[in-house]
Amino acid sequence: MFTRAPEATGEGTPLNVMQGAHDFVMTEPRFYEAQKIEIHEHGGQVSLERLNHEMTSYKTRQSSYGDPTGCMQGTRVKVLEKLDTWASDPNSSKVYWMVGMAGIGKSTIAHTFCENLEAKNILGGSFFASRVSEKTRNARLIIPVIAYALARASPRIKIEVVKAIEDDPTLAEPTYININEQFKRLVYNPLQTAV
DSSP states (O other): EOOOEOTTTOOOOEEEESSSOOOOOSOOOOEETTTTTEEEEOOOOHHHHHTOOOOOOOOOOTTTHHHHHHHHTSSSSHHHHHHHHHHOOTTSSSSSOOOOTTTHHHHHHHHHHHHHHTTTTTOOOOOOOOSSOGGOOGGHHHHHHHHHHHHHOHHHHHHHHHHHHHGGGGGTTTOSSOOOHHHHHIIHHHHHHHH
16 A cells, blocks of 8 residues: 655545556565656666766775775864855855865865765765776766766656666766766756756
């Protein structure tokens, strides 16, 4: 038995999905209802998983200095406050460029920044490049990894990303040649549709 989410004015009402059906098995079905239009998802997770690449997000990244972690408590406070202000201000520049010599803590600061954004539920995705990992040195993985993270964060974006991959499976390939087209179809268009 499925139940619709309660409306602002009353109780949830039964959602009669396949009423009277029998002699079949549903494996991990997902049902979404939006504005009285039901979307029954199937196979989308397989398409979406093609965008997932291990060791590319802040949680799974590799470091040349051992286990990657964030900043120690009470350190880099001013830099993190500056990043937080930048992320919270809709009028700030679209890019924050952190520059410095190798080994001074840019990745550690970025790791902590991602943790902070995730704690506030505003992290769309992350991609960490590392000279240690051949995989993360591949710039062609950035767009698929970000699209994957956005799709996992939003069911509406997920529907659009899966649709794009099903329309053109080569979009999920790390060898996809036209990065602008890949960005448009896997990130930009799904974000526009979800807004």
